[in-house]
Amino acid sequence: MSTKEQRERIELLQGTLDLLILRTLLLGPRHGHAIAKAIEFNSDEVLQVEQGSLYPALHRLIKRGWISVEEGTSENNRRAKFYRLTPKGRRQLALETRKWDKLAGAIARILRPNSQENGP
Amino acid sequence: MMLRRKRMLKQLDEDIHEHIARETQENVDRGMSPEEARYAAMRKFGNVMRVKEETREVWSVVWLEQLLQDTRFGLRMLRKNPGFTAIAILTLALGIGASTSIFSVVNTVLLGHLPYKDPGRLAMLWGTNAKQGATEIPVSPGDFFEWRQRNTAFQDIAASYDHEVTLTGAGTPQLLIGYSFSANYFTILGVAPELGRTIGPEEDRPGGAKVAVLSDKLWRETFHGDPQIIGKPITLDGEPYSVIGVMPRSFDYPPGMQVWMPAALPASEANDYQHHYIRVMARLKPRISVARAQAQMTALSLQINAEHPATDTGNGVNITPLREELAGDIQTPLYVLLGAVGFVLLIGCANVASLLLARATTRHKEIAACAALGASRGRLLRQFLTESLLLSLAGGALGIALAVWCTKFLVSIFPNDIANLSIPRVENIPINLPVLFFALAATIFTGVLFGVAPAMQSARANAADILKESGRGATPGSRSARLRRFLVVGEIALSLVLLAGAGLLIESFERVVHGSLGFQPDHVLGVEVFLATNRYPENQPDKQRAFVRDVLRQMQSLPSVQFIGAASTLPLTGFWGETDFVVEGQAPPKPGESPSADNRFVTPGYFSTMRIPLLRGRSFTDADRDGSRHVAIVDETLARRYLGGSSAVGKRLNLGPQEKPDWWEVVGEVGNVKAFGLERPDLPTLYRPYDQSPVGLIAFTIRTAGDPAELINSAEQAVWDVDKDQPVFQALPMSTLADQSVALRRVSTMLLAGFAALALVLAAVGIYGVMAYSVAQRTHEIGTRMALGAEPRDILRLVLGQGARLTALGVTLGVFAAFVLTRFMASILFDVSASNPATFAAVAILLTSIALAACYIPARRAMRIDPMAALRYE
Numbered sequence: 001m002s003t004k005e006q007r008e009r010i011e012l013l014q015g016t017l018d019l020l021i022l023r024t025l026l027l028g029p030r031h032g033h034a035i036a037k038a039i040e041f042n043s044d045e046v047l048q049v050e051q052g053s054l055y056p057a058l059h060r061l062i063k064r065g066w067i068s069v070e071e072g073t074s075e076n077n078r079r080a081k082f083y084r085l086t087p088k089g090r091r092q093l094a095l096e097t098r099k100w101d102k103l104a105g106a107i108a109r110i111l112r113p114n115s116q117e118n119g120p
Numbered sequence: 121m122m123l124r125r126k127r128m129l130k131q132l133d134e135d136i137h138e139h140i141a142r143e144t145q146e147n148v149d150r151g152m153s154p155e156e157a158r159y160a161a162m163r164k165f166g167n168v169m170r171v172k173e174e175t176r177e178v179w180s181v182v183w184l185e186q187l188l189q190d191t192r193f194g195l196r197m198l199r200k201n202p203g204f205t206a207i208a209i210l211t212l213a214l215g216i217g218a219s220t221s222i223f224s225v226v227n228t229v230l231l232g233h234l235p236y237k238d239p240g241r242l243a244m245l246w247g248t249n250a251k252q253g254a255t256e257i258p259v260s261p262g263d264f265f266e267w268r269q270r271n272t273a274f275q276d277i278a279a280s281y282d283h284e285v286t287l288t289g290a291g292t293p294q295l296l297i298g299y300s301f302s303a304n305y306f307t308i309l310g311v312a313p314e315l316g317r318t319i320g321p322e323e324d325r326p327g328g329a330k331v332a333v334l335s336d337k338l339w340r341e342t343f344h345g346d347p348q349i350i351g352k353p354i355t356l357d358g359e360p361y362s363v364i365g366v367m368p369r370s371f372d373y374p375p376g377m378q379v380w381m382p383a384a385l386p387a388s389e390a391n392d393y394q395h396h397y398i399r400v401m402a403r404l405k406p407r408i409s410v411a412r413a414q415a416q417m418t419a420l421s422l423q424i425n426a427e428h429p430a431t432d433t434g435n436g437v438n439i440t441p442l443r444e445e446l447a448g449d450i451q452t453p454l455y456v457l458l459g460a461v462g463f464v465l466l467i468g469c470a471n472v473a474s475l476l477l478a479r480a481t482t483r484h485k486e487i488a489a490c491a492a493l494g495a496s497r498g499r500l501l502r503q504f505l506t507e508s509l510l511l512s513l514a515g516g517a518l519g520i521a522l523a524v525w526c527t528k529f530l531v532s533i534f535p536n537d538i539a540n541l542s543i544p545r546v547e548n549i550p551i552n553l554p555v556l557f558f559a560l561a562a563t564i565f566t567g568v569l570f571g572v573a574p575a576m577q578s579a580r581a582n583a584a585d586i587l588k589e590s591g592r593g594a595t596p597g598s599r600s601a602r603l604r605r606f607l608v609v610g611e612i613a614l615s616l617v618l619l620a621g622a623g624l625l626i627e628s629f630e631r632v633v634h635g636s637l638g639f640q641p642d643h644v645l646g647v648e649v650f651l652a653t654n655r656y657p658e659n660q661p662d663k664q665r666a667f668v669r670d671v672l673r674q675m676q677s678l679p680s681v682q683f684i685g686a687a688s689t690l691p692l693t694g695f696w697g698e699t700d701f702v703v704e705g706q707a708p709p710k711p712g713e714s715p716s717a718d719n720r721f722v723t724p725g726y727f728s729t730m731r732i733p734l735l736r737g738r739s740f741t742d743a744d745r746d747g748s749r750h751v752a753i754v755d756e757t758l759a760r761r762y763l764g765g766s767s768a769v770g771k772r773l774n775l776g777p778q779e780k781p782d783w784w785e786v787v788g789e790v791g792n793v794k795a796f797g798l799e800r801p802d803l804p805t806l807y808r809p810y811d812q813s814p815v816g817l818i819a820f821t822i823r824t825a826g827d828p829a830e831l832i833n834s835a836e837q838a839v840w841d842v843d844k845d846q847p848v849f850q851a852l853p854m855s856t857l858a859d860q861s862v863a864l865r866r867v868s869t870m871l872l873a874g875f876a877a878l879a880l881v882l883a884a885v886g887i888y889g890v891m892a893y894s895v896a897q898r899t900h901e902i903g904t905r906m907a908l909g910a911e912p913r914d915i916l917r918l919v920l921g922q923g924a925r926l927t928a929l930g931v932t933l934g935v936f937a938a939f940v941l942t943r944f945m946a947s948i949l950f951d952v953s954a955s956n957p958a959t960f961a962a963v964a965i966l967l968t969s970i971a972l973a974a975c976y977i978p979a980r981r982a983m984r985i986d987p988m989a990a991l992r993y994e
Contacts, residue, residue, distance in 0.1 A: 032135050033142040051139065052166035055132060056174035062128070063178055069131070081135050 017057045018066075019100060022085060022093040025067060029084040032058065058083060066092050125179035132175050140165055186499075190506035197507060204479060205511070208472045212515025212566060214878065215468035217522030219461040220551075220559040222871075224527050225534075226454050227558070228549045230447050235370040237310020238403075243410060244445045245277070245400035245417070248436035256438055258396045261389035263435050266424050267400070273413035274402040278305040279383050280374075281397050285356040286652035287379075288845060290342050295650045295847045296356070298379040305383075306333075308403045309373060315339075316350040316365035323382045332361040333380040336369040356381075358654025374399075375446075375545060393432035401442075414439045450535075450543045453868035456945045460621060460875045463614045465566060467879050470611040471886045473570035476508065477600045477607075478893050480578045487578050501575050508571025509564070516563030523559065524551055533870075535863035543864065573603060601894065605926055608883075608890045612930025612971060613937055615876070615883040619963035620938035621945060622869075622876035627959055628950040629869040632862055638793035639691065639730040641854035643682075644821055645828035646690045647835050648849040651816040655845070664814040665746065667842060672723065674838035675822055678831060683823040685726030686810060688719075690819045691795040692857040699806060703762055704772040704783070715762050717754075717806040718795060721813055727753075727790060729821045730854075737769035737788030744787075745811040752784040756792045758804035773806070784808065797861040799950050821854070828853040868948070880970055888974040891923050895978040902982055903990020912983040919982045923975030930971075931964050 024030065024038045035058075036051045061067045066089030072082040085093070140161050147157030165171075198205045236242060245267070247259040258281070259267075268277050283300040286293055303324035306313075314336065323329050332354065334343070343349055353360045361381070385398075404413055417437045425432050444451070480487075490500060527549040534546045577600050649671075656663045668686055675684050689696040700714035709715075724740040726732075735756065744751050752773060759768035768789050776782030792802045810818075820839075824831055832851045839848050895902070902915055939955050946954040 031138070033139045036139075050166040051143070051164050052136075052168065052171035053174075055135065055171050056178055059128060059132065059175045059178040078138070080138055081131060 017053065018061060019093070019096045021054070021057055021061060021083075022066065022089055022096070025083060025085040026090070026093060029070070029072075029082040031072075031080040031082055035083065061089065064092075065089075125181075128179055129172075129176060132172065136165070136168060136171065186502070187506065190503050191510065193503065194507040194510045198510060201479070204475060205514075208475055208511050209514045209518060211468045211471050211882065212512055212563075213518035213522055214882075215461075215465035216512075216516050216519030216559060216562050216566065217526060218875065218878070219458075219465050219562050220519055220523035220555060221526035221530060222454070222457050222461045223558045224523060224549050224551055224555045225530055225546075226458055227552070227554050228546055229450060229544055230443070230454060231554070232544075234443065234446075235311065235368075236373075236442075239442060241275075241404045241406075242308070242442035243402055243404060243413070244440045244442060245402055246438040246440060247396050248438045249434055250436065251434050254396075256440075259398045259400050259437075260393045260396050260432075260435060261385060261398060262391055262393040262428070262432065263421070263424065263437075264385070264398050264400060265387075265390045267417070267420065267437070270420055271402075271417065272420075273405060273408050273416045275405050276304055276308050277400060277402040278302045278308050279385055279398045279400055280305055281383065281399060283381055284650055285379065285381075286358075286650070286654070286847060287342070287354065287356055288358070288652070289355040293652065293845045293847045294342065295849045296338070296378045297376055298356075298381060299374060299377050300381050300383040302383040302385065305401060308401055309371075311367065311371050313365035314368040315347075316363070318365050319380070319382045324384055325382075326384050326386045328382055328384055330356075330359060330361045331364045331382060332356065333365040333367060334363060335367055335378045336371070338378040339366045357652060372545075391428075391431065393428055393435055402439075410439055410441055446544050448543055450864060452945065452948050453864065456621065456948065457868060457871055457875070459941075459944075460618055460872055463618050464875050464879050464882070465562065466569075467611045467614050467882045467886070469566050469570040470607040470614075471882055471889070472508075472511065472566075473573055474604045474607045474886060474889055476570065476574035477577060477604050478889070480504075480574045481600050483578070500578060504575030504578055505568065505571050508575070509567040512563045512567030512570070515566070516559055519563070520551065520556070520559050523555075527551060533867050535860070535867055537860070574600075577603065601897075604890050604893075608887050608926050609930040609933065611879075611883045611886050612927055612967065613934035615879040616931055616934025616963060616967050617938040617941055618872075618876040618879045619967060620934075620942055620960055622873045623959040623963045624942055624945065624949055624952055624954065624956060625865075625869045625872050627952045627956065628948075629862075629865055631951045632798045632865055635794070635798045637691070637798060637858060638791050639732045639854075641858040643825070643828055644729065644823050644854040645831050645835055645851060646854050646857070647820040647822070647839065647851040648690065648693070649818050649820070649839060649846060650849055651818065652846065653816060655843075656816060658816065661746075661814040664816065664818075665811055667846075668723065668810060668814070668818055670842040671820060671839055672725075674841050675820060675835060678822070678824075678834050678838065680825045681822055681831075682825060683725055683729040684821065685729040686723045686818055686820045687726050688721040688810065688815050688817045688819070690821070690854070690857070691730075691793050692797060692854075692861050693819075694796075696817065698803075699775055701773045701775050701806065702778075704774065708778050715804070717758055717804040720805060720807050721810040721815055722807050723810050726807075726821060729823045730793075731823075732793055733791040735789045735791060736766070737786070739788055739790075740807075740809045744809040748812070750782075750784045750812055751787045751809065753788040753790055753807040754786050755790055755802075755805040755807075757802045758806060759786075759789050761804055799865075828855075865948075865950075880967065883967070884970050884974040887923060887926065887971050888977060890926075891919065891975045892978040892981070894922065895919060895982045898982075899985060899990045902985050903987045906985065906987040907991065915983050915985070916979050919979035920972065920975055923972060923979070927968055927971040927975075931968055934967075935960060935964060 020039050021035060024035050024042070027038075030038065032054060033051075036054050058067070058069075062069055062083075066086060067083050068086050070082050070084060071079065073079060140158070143161035143164060144154070144157045147160050148154060150157075152160065162168075245259065246256040247263065248255050249257065259279075264277075264279050271277060279302045280299050283298045285296050285298050287296050301319060303319045303321045306318035312318075313333065316333075318333055319331060323331050334349070339345060339349060346352075349363050349366065351362060351364075353362050355361070356379070367380075389395075404410070414437075417439065421436050425434055487500065490503075531546065531549050534549075535543060536545050536547075651664060651667065656667065672684055672686060675681065697719050698716040699719040700716045702708060702714055722740065724742055724744070727734060727739050737753070740751070740753065754763065754768055759765060763771050763786065768786050771786050772783045773786065774781040774783055790807070793805065794800065794802070795805065796803070820835070822828065822831060822835060829852075835851055836848045839846055902918075905918075906912075906915065938960065942954040952959070
């Protein structure tokens, strides 16, 4: 039974990273290093993603068809792999974002029941 | 999937390398030393090996790895129980092998490739005439011309008719079975010739050039495959024809044809609605169904009826798709057999499932251990299904091997060349891709079918239940025991259905073969001859008379000949022609509504040779010859239906037109002859003396004291002694014809009986297995009962009672199912109702006795249980 719980916890973490990657790619195709930088920068460096863990996540998203990968050249003329959001990924992002908002709202209401009634 | 995985992992390496290089560069830009920068970048990236490992997992095929694991484990389990494995594989191999064999016949005969363009759009158009009771007769030229002009359903419509010719000048004279085709017939079929061309429109008109298209077989065998044959002249019926084409070997339409000639229908026949001789083939327009075409054509023929009230007496049309036409009489028997093997397969599955259930109960400790170690229910289910699929795959492989052997056997018993039935000729039954696909589907289907119940059963059980159940004294696996009893009831029911079907067919077969043909076919040789029309023209009947007289004289002197005779056509060789007649003193019927009779011309010796009994009056004599008073003999059916039964002799029949009567006086009445096979209804039959009305068709009959087959050569020689250029169409014992006429029935009865026997054995094994297992499980309980004073007789009654309850339930369900299902085979039964109570009762008793006998063995074992040993048991 313990294995199952462990797996679910891992999946939750992965799901969050997946969401962040999709959100980052909404602004346009990026290479792996740029995605890691963007997540760090946009979260005011609160979210310190271990950069390596980005790659299994990217591959998982490719397998699900939410992003695609293509060869390209970066700003300084180096060959690089660019990751691009697919239409399916765009739909998934919208769905996940809504789910996230709902979840965050629900957790917030539980943690601070009064602030909800008094308004923000 | 595997390729993509490899490519993605290679990309990952490049990507990681690239990433670290960028990070290093950024660090350098921030002022770190290159070494420091690289180290920081690596640290920030994390464990490269773990990243690679995790990514590999994203692309890995977990199920495949697990499958390999399950397979290895499954194979180990099967090897550990060789007895169980062998029985299960053998049972499945029998079921899959039998199903695959029968399916391969269906695939060849009913679904096989037809060498025509888009054969699904091809249909035969048959004539019908409700007033004459005709449902499938050739079409009159009047109808054909109207249909061709006015139909809305067909792309094209073509005419043909049979046209036998004698080929001379190319080796020994030969009678060729030929067809006359209108020019578009070949285009409708969409087949191109192998050499030359097919018939052109300029030849397909009266007075057009005389041309012939040869079959591949005729070209090879008679013309030695001459590549220069095109344009050469050949002699057919004494007239020169030039060869314009040779058809490919695969072209065999109508089946058995050797030569095709132009139909050249004369326009003068456009108003003839009474002579039915044209066989019509049509190609349906795209998107027009057979049903819609039928509706349109029926409407058209009603219009045509109304336009020609005097001559068209209600001619209709009956559209039959070509494939159905070709499959003809074998379709229903084949589907019945396919259903039967499906049942055998199901019974086999029930047996294997039952075995697996029993084994699963003994494996419950292993399962509990697996579950305790964290195997999920799904994982256990998969493990069990893998094991059952391994069994079914092994059974399937063996089954295909069995099918290869069986199809050879089925080819050898296939009822080819039966004059009275329309069955496609089958020379080989290939195990081709569709058949293999069927076998694979059957294999997987059975694997899942017999595997899923035991697997669910095992996977459902949790460790706690198992611990509880294995306590002393409780009945282990009571759920699984219930399931096994259910399976046994099911297989007994299925067996009963099969036995009932087989019983009904056997009953039909008995009635057919014991029915009287109306003549005695044993010890009679038939020699069929078609007189060549160039040397025996219709306007010189004396030549025909002389030929028959001379041949009969030659045959008379053959050794061991008892009687000889001749008739225009032999019984059991198909339909040759009818004649209309009007009885003297009766009101003249409307045109097309006269009674008609099967028309035969016989010599005086014919009835005694064939032993057709004379019922009233006299037989023909040599005095009934050309120039003497015209006399006729009628059969019982004609006498009863049209001549008032016993008073037939002395009545006169007019066979000519009303204004110019042609009178024939009935001098005798003979018994009915089943001329079209035992299962076909009797047609009224009219016999006339050959000498008074000679025809070009003649079949000599010789009754001998010995084996008629030994006379074949000398009988043919007798024909050639009279005319060395006259081909003999065929010479064969009448018993062969009689045998052939029941061949399809014999084969299908034999096969269905075989499958039913197999089902019976499997069901007996099934109930034996369940009862034996139940006795073994109840040893302790039985021992207790005996210790408490139960007699062995009580124990016997206890066990047999349980078996009898299962059997009774199965038999009852089976009777109901059979009652519903045997109706589908009503059309192939003969003289037996599909729910014949005697048959049902007989098979129910047979099945019950076999099942109880199977229960008796474990019951005796239960009786002999030593109470002391039993109580110590476990």
